[in-house]
Amino acid sequence: xxxxxxRELLExxxxxxxxxxxLMAGDTPNAALAASHLAGCPDxxxxxxxxxxxxxxxxxxxxxxxxxxxxxxxxxxxAAVGRPRGLPELARIDERTPAIAPPPxxxxxxxxxxxxxxxxxxxxxxxxxxxxxxxxxxxxxxxLLVNADRDDDARRxxxxxxxxxxxxxxxxxxxxxxxxxxxxxxxxxxAATTGTLVFSPSSTELVVVAEQLPAPPSGxxxxxxVEVGGSRTSVGKMYFxxxxxxxxxxxSEVAGLGPDVRFGVSLVxxxxxxxxxxxxxxxxx
Numbered sequence: 001x002x003x004x005x006x007r008e009l010l011e012x013x014x015x016x017x018x019x020x021x022x023l024m025a026g027d028t029p030n031a032a033l034a035a036s037h038l039a040g041c042p043d044x045x046x047x048x049x050x051x052x053x054x055x056x057x058x059x060x061x062x063x064x065x066x067x068x069x070x071x072x073x074x075x076x077x078x079a080a081v082g083r084p085r086g087l088p089e090l091a092r093i094d095e096r097t098p099a100i101a102p103p104p105x106x107x108x109x110x111x112x113x114x115x116x117x118x119x120x121x122x123x124x125x126x127x128x129x130x131x132x133x134x135x136x137x138x139x140x141x142x143x144l145l146v147n148a149d150r151d152d153d154a155r156r157x158x159x160x161x162x163x164x165x166x167x168x169x170x171x172x173x174x175x176x177x178x179x180x181x182x183x184x185x186x187x188x189x190x191a192a193t194t195g196t197l198v199f200s201p202s203s204t205e206l207v208v209v210a211e212q213l214p215a216p217p218s219g220x221x222x223x224x225x226v227e228v229g230g231s232r233t234s235v236g237k238m239y240f241x242x243x244x245x246x247x248x249x250x251x252s253e254v255a256g257l258g259p260d261v262r263f264g265v266s267l268v269x270x271x272x273x274x275x276x277x278x279x280x281x282x283x284x285x
Contacts, residue, residue, distance in 0.1 A: 003044060010034075164244070166248060167246055179201055196208075196209050200254075202255075205250045208248075210246070224238055227261070227263070
């Protein structure tokens with residue numbers, strides 16, 4: 001079993017929760033061949049270890065998965081036309097950008113655009129996680145699926161897949177930093193809304209994800225922020241993708257942050273954007 005075979009086996013296993021662990025603990029011929037290859041290939045063994053780290057970071061951040069019916073249709077499409085390789089990586093932004101309307105049709109954070117992935121060595125595998133494996137291939141087929149079925153539900157599903165893939169890619173970027181930290185966000189009112197935030201003080205990259213956040217009333221929007229020593233700084237507008245609300249990007253305010261930093265999400269009145277708004281989610285860590 002060569003590098004490509006091992007990569008495809010790990011990708012397929014990564015689609016399911018605990019799939020890689022089950023593969024490596026199994027007694028199937030494929031499991032034995034993969035284990036034999038990994039035992040003699042430091043690069044592949046390193047990739048497997050990195051996958052485990054990424055899965056551990058991404059699963060707590062994103063608890064949603066693509067709807068089963070869309071996932072099934074997408075994987076059938078991928079099986080028919082082949083799995084995409086050399087996936088694009090979102091460009092890094094060095095500073096936060098002003099809160100502006102996202103591009104039409106897809107709720108992406110401001111300033112983010114696909115760029116070409118730098119050339120990788122032949123032994124360097126694509127970054128995949130337990131959900132990203134399914135999500136990234138789903139994005140490749142999203143246009144086809146939406147064009148073939150233009151109902152509201154299909155558009156909502158496509159939007160959520162775009163959001164999940166966006167979150168997964170940026171979470172992997174944060175995970176690459178040795179000082180990556182995760183903070184759980186809790187509702188300030190006892191509501192079911194929860195959130196998770198991951199950031200790296202060295203790379204200044206930040207991912208904020210909220211689940212079950214109700215749509216803001218007209219004239220208001222959700223904004224995430226960071227508070228140090230009682231001084232709060234707005235990071236940016238939270239965008240919606242399906243049932244998720246999120247912000248991803250690089251923000252200078254998280255550079256060099258120590259412990260006991262407070263993060264949160266507030267509902268802001270657009271007629272008074274200078275006011276901080278009432279927090280709906282907060283967390284310290």
